[in-house]
Amino acid sequence: MTDIIERVKATIRDVPDFPKEGILFKDITPVLASPALMKGITNHFANRYKDKGVDLVLGMESRGFLFGVPLAMALNASFVPARKPGKLPYHTIGYEYSLEYGTNRLEIHIDAIEQGQRVLVVDDLLATGGTAAATCKLVEQLHGELLACCFVVELGFLSGRDALKGIQVDSLVVY
Secondary structure: OHHHHHHHHHHOEEEEOOOOOOOEEEEOHHHHOOHHHHHHHHHHHHHHHOOOOOOEEEEEOOHHHHHHHHHHHHOOOEEEEEEOOOOOOOOEEEEEEEEOOEEEEEEEEOOOOOOOOEEEEEEEEEOOOHHHHHHHHHHHHOOOEEEEEEEEEEOHHHOHHHHHOOOOEEEEEEO
C-alpha cells in the first residue's frame, strides 16, 4: 500500500497560485495519464472494500467518475453519477449545500439507489467536505446504507472530515 501512496504523491503536480493567488493546487492530471497508477488506485480501494458487499459506487461530478467507474467494475458493483442540476435526463432528487460564496446542488436519479443498498462514495479530492456531505445526504434520502467515502487526495488542513462526522473516510494521500 505504501508504494502506491508514495507513487501517487510523487506524481501529483503542485501548481502555485491556481485558481487564484496564494493557493497551491494539487493537480492529479499526471496521475490520470498513468495507467499503472490508475490501476494501483483502483486496486487499493477495491482490496479494501471487496468483502464489504458494495452494491454501488457513487461518484461525484466530475472527477469522481474517473475513479468511481473503474472501482465499480473491480467490485462488480453498479455506478451512479451525482451531477450538477439539469445534467441528468430522468427524474432526480437533489441536495443543496453551502459554499464559501453561495450555494451549489447535486442530484441523482430518483431510482439510483434502492433501499438498503450498500453505497461507497468516491471522489478525487476531499477539501472542505461540502460536496461529499451533500452526496451522503442523497444516499440517506434514498435510504441507502453508506459504507464509506473514498478519496484519492485529502487536504487535511481544510478539515473536510469535520463535515463527514460519523462517516468512514478513506483517503489514499493526505496533505
